[in-house]
Amino acid sequence: MRRNRAGLVTLLAAVLATGCDYYYNDVPSPDTYLNLIPWFDGMVKQPAVHPYQRFDIPRHAVPGTVPITGGEADWSADWGNRTTTTAPIDRLVNPLAGRPASAQGDTLYQTFCAVCHGPTGAGDGPVGPQVAALPLTTDRARAFSDGYLYSYIRYGGFLMPSYGDRVRGNARWEIVNYVRSLQVAAASAAATPGGAN
8 A cells, every 4th residue: 555655646746747847848928928918017017096086186088088078069961061151160260260370280281181282282292183182272262261171171071081080179270270371371472573373
């Protein structure tokens, strides 16, 4: 009996020894796979954040995120049916009217608009001729209301895609103001002797 017990212990020790060797040398560690996700391996060291654990501190939504009190008004049906001049789009008031074009408006225009409408709004961007982009410096474009331009940015049009998901709120008005500055610059250039149209 003792011999059997000693043999069993020896066999068990051999199995454990080879099993441990197999496990530690041949089976990949879970840590190896955690390192494939760069943000995951350091998160265990981050402090826990519980933003709603206190109700006496107001938590305001970060600008550009989904609002908890409802989104912006949707007048896409009115925008799609532009048969009247009293449409809501023409009654929109530009809160930035009268202000000079901003660096933000310039940056947004060059990022989203210049590829079609060109850097000066002449409709000569790299893609403009292929899609027949509207020159923004013509008399026709100057006659558009600020609300019309704002709505075109938000909802798009016949060939122009919607940028409402990429450019939000006052950033759209910044683009409108920048387009107005391009129109003024083009009109000034045309009025000077030897100016281009």
